[in-house]
Each structure stands twice: as structure tokens, then as C-alpha cells.
Amino acid sequence: ETVINQIAAGEVIERPASVVKELVENALDAGATRVEIVTAGGGLNLIRVVDDGSGIAASDLPLAVARHCTSKLSDDIHDIRSLGFRGEALPSIGSVARLTIRSRTADATEAMEIVVEGGRIAGPRPAAANAGTQVEVRDLFFATPARLKFMKGERAESTAISDVVKRIAVAFPTVRFTLTGADRTRLELAAEADDEVGRLHRLAKVLGDEFPKNALAIDAMREGVRLTGQVSIPSFTRANALQQYAYVNGRPVRDRQIAAAIRAAYADVLPRDRHALAALFFSLDPALVDVNVHPAKADVRFRDPGLVRGLVIGSIRQALANAGM
Ligand code: ADP
Ligand code: MG
Structure with a gap:
């Protein structure tokens, strides 16, 4: 199963920016109005995405990291409103990195956390967190060293991450995005109005x-x-x-x-x-x-x-x- 996930990871997770894309899309699918992204080492050491979305119920946490488990599948493949729908991203990431998901739904009394390291799952166990979801990815590709060799260096990976976030941010002007990298990368996009003015303002902030x-x-x-x-x-x-x-x-x-x-x-x-x-x-x-x-x-x-x-x-x-x- 871990090997299957690592093969899938080769398709879905090409580089740190792919992880950021998948995690930010998940946050948006969960209805987040704020998405905070923190990276270190061009995303190879750390990627953390924190959102204020719906959260994941404790009983669903193991499913979230299981292959082909998605809460988003619609009957009509053409009519996909959400960004993700394959249920591949989290298990793929968990098979090649150290993945921690901490999440709390609005009505839950406490947050729960699940950890996947090179495919091995620990938890869920109680944790401290606000409503919403925090996903932390450390040591990307530690479990697949051959992949690591293809990375272009911190600067290039940071640029790719910021490009991914900007591209998505233009499509979601009402969502607040922040991106902070250990290398002083900084992007701060305030939430804009849900109208043409807001869309143009977001575009100006990005371009x-x-x-x-x-x-x-x-x-x-x-x-x-x-x-x-x-x-x-x-x-x-x-x-x-x-x-x-x-x-x-x-x-x-x-x-x-x-x-x-x-x-x-x-x-x-x-x-x-x-x-x-x-x-x-x-x-x-x-x-x-x-x-x-x-x-x-x-x-x-x-x-x-x-x-x-x-x-x-x-x-x-x-x-x-x-x-x-
Ligand atoms: P997909 O997005 O294709 O469904 P993922 O592997 O990216 O597959 O995520 C698996 C599932 O985990 C999602 O279907 C969703 O139910 C849950 N999930 C992942 N990230 C979040 C998040 N930030 N907030 C709420 N639920 C999430
Ligand atoms: Mg997804």
C-alpha cells in the first residue's frame, strides 16, 4: 500500500509546490476564508497550511489519509465544483513525507491529530487546535531519496510555491491568503469584496x-x-x-x-x-x-x-x- 501510494505520489507530488497546491485546494474546498501558508527550505523542510474551513470530524481523519477516500465525488465527472476529487493527495504526501493533520470541526470539543510518516499511520489522538485544519508536511521526499535529487534548489522551489499560491488566489478574491517562507518570501493578500472591484483589486495585488x-x-x-x-x-x-x-x-x-x-x-x-x-x-x-x-x-x-x-x-x-x- 505504501509503495502504491509512493507511485501515485510520483504523479501527484512532483515538487513542494504540488503539495502547496493540493493543501490550499483542500482548504478552499472546505470553505476556508483564511488560508495561511508557511514554508521552510523551499518547502522541502516544511510546508504548513492552516485554514478556518469546515474541519475534519475525528472519525473521518483516518479516511482522509486513506487512498481513494474523498468526501467530494459527484456522480457527474464533468460537474466537479470542488477542486479535489480523487482522494489521492493526502495519502500520496503521507507516503513520501512526515505528514501531520490536526483538525477540529466547529461543533467538536477538541481537535484530533493524525500522523503519517513514510506511509505509517499513528493516531488519531487528541490535540490542541482552533476550528479548521492544520496540515504540516516535513521532510518532503525523505522516504524517496531519488526524488530529492530532482529538486532545483530552495530559491526555485520557493518561486514555484509563490506562483501556485498567486494563481489560486486570483480565482478566490474573497479568501485571505498569507505565504511566509523562511527565506523572507512574503505574500499577504487581504480578503476582497465579492464583486468586480474585489476581483480587480486582488488581481492588482498579485500582478x-x-x-x-x-x-x-x-x-x-x-x-x-x-x-x-x-x-x-x-x-x-x-x-x-x-x-x-x-x-x-x-x-x-x-x-x-x-x-x-x-x-x-x-x-x-x-x-x-x-x-x-x-x-x-x-x-x-x-x-x-x-x-x-x-x-x-x-x-x-x-x-x-x-x-x-x-x-x-x-x-x-x-x-x-x-x-x-
Ligand atoms: P480530495 O481532495 O481529492 O478529496 P485529498 O487526499 O486531498 O483528496 O483529501 C482527502 C479528504 O480529506 C478530502 O476529501 C476531505 O474530506 C478531507 N480534507 C483534506 N483536507 C481538508 C481540509 N483542509 N479541510 C477539511 N477537510 C479536508
Ligand atoms: Mg485534495
Whole structure:
């Protein structure tokens, strides 16, 4: 069982940032309004995620670390409202690291704690904690030393962690996020209003205060696919495409085709080594897109990729033209 979990971990948990993604998504699925992330050693020594969400009932704690146990499965695979649904993350993490989950539901009199180290489970036993959940991951990949060799160094892992948190944070403006790294990384995102102003404010906090004055609004619709968002003007660009964020029905996705379409939209106005900033939000019938191609990579597969490409290129070029660019 531990070996099966370690194999699954190889798929789901590629690096510290994957752990952060899974834990933050769990916190959001639990309805958290505050998510606090602390890391040390680029996440290889420590990742701690504390939330004020629903908590896990004492009797459910052993299930939370058991393989393929999820409280989130819906009958329709396309209609997945929550971010996680496979029940793979926690057992995978527990098989390659030292995992402690401390949790208390609102109506429980005390918190309970369960510990998994290299697949061995101890507890649940009583612990002290506020309502919500604290997940601590220490010594990531200690149980799979071969994995450790692939890590890129503390700085790169910290950057990847902060990128993951920013990507998610843009999609959840009403949630307060803090990220603190032992290496002085610090991200503090206050809870924003649940409206357009709040969404734009969160975006500015993530993409930088200079972004709004250098941004163009995107709002287009084609054959049932709605695209809204913000892209930067050609004079406001970066040397990499790290600050291009895409969301499908509210969940962060990574998609080469969207990235390629953004590049194509700017082809006439930007040199190849410059990249626009962008936050693009697609809404469409969930049956027309598969967001679950890979357990961890956030890849998407649109039923009609050509439509999406045309929509991205068309709407960005239109926005540039409207602004006389
Ligand atoms: P999944 O998210 O795919 O269900 P996970 O392994 O990530 O699988 O989590 C297993 C289960 O543990 C979840 O279905 C949920 O019931 C519970 N859980 C995990 N993290 C939290 C959390 N932060 N707050 C409340 N419940 C949680
Ligand atoms: Mg999960």
C-alpha cells in the first residue's frame, strides 16, 4: 500500500509546490476564508497550511489519509465544483513525507491529530487546535531519496510555491491568503469584496499595483464560451510568461494552447522575448471541457480548441485595436 501510494505520489507530488497546491485546494474546498501558508527550505523542510474551513470530524481523519477516500465525488465527472476529487493527495504526501493533520470541526470539543510518516499511520489522538485544519508536511521526499535529487534548489522551489499560491488566489478574491517562507518570501493578500472591484483589486495585488493602469479589459463571447479578464498593453511586459493566468469555470488551468494564442494575439506588437501579463477567465458548459486530464498538472482539454484559440486572439486584438495599439 505504501509503495502504491509512493507511485501515485510520483504523479501527484512532483515538487513542494504540488503539495502547496493540493493543501490550499483542500482548504478552499472546505470553505476556508483564511488560508495561511508557511514554508521552510523551499518547502522541502516544511510546508504548513492552516485554514478556518469546515474541519475534519475525528472519525473521518483516518479516511482522509486513506487512498481513494474523498468526501467530494459527484456522480457527474464533468460537474466537479470542488477542486479535489480523487482522494489521492493526502495519502500520496503521507507516503513520501512526515505528514501531520490536526483538525477540529466547529461543533467538536477538541481537535484530533493524525500522523503519517513514510506511509505509517499513528493516531488519531487528541490535540490542541482552533476550528479548521492544520496540515504540516516535513521532510518532503525523505522516504524517496531519488526524488530529492530532482529538486532545483530552495530559491526555485520557493518561486514555484509563490506562483501556485498567486494563481489560486486570483480565482478566490474573497479568501485571505498569507505565504511566509523562511527565506523572507512574503505574500499577504487581504480578503476582497465579492464583486468586480474585489476581483480587480486582488488581481492588482498579485500582478502588481502598476498592472491596472497598463491593462485592457477583455470581454467576449463566442458560441457559448465567455471570455473575460485583463491583459497588459504592449509597453507593459515581462521577460517570461509566468504572469499569464488562465481559469476555466473558476479553476486555475495551464494550457499550452491558451499560452500560444496569447502569443499569437501580440505577435505584431511584441518581440518574441517579451510577454504580456494576462488573467483570462473562461466560462463554458462544463461538458465542453475536460479539466481532469492529469491529476496534478491542471491541464485542460477543450472540446473545440480552435474556438478557444480564435476567441483569445480575436478578443485581445480587438482590445488592442480599440485602444489604438
Ligand atoms: P480530495 O481532495 O481529492 O478529496 P485529498 O487526499 O486531498 O483528496 O483529501 C482527502 C479528504 O480529506 C478530502 O476529501 C476531505 O474530506 C478531507 N480534507 C483534506 N483536507 C481538508 C481540509 N483542509 N479541510 C477539511 N477537510 C479536508
Ligand atoms: Mg485534495
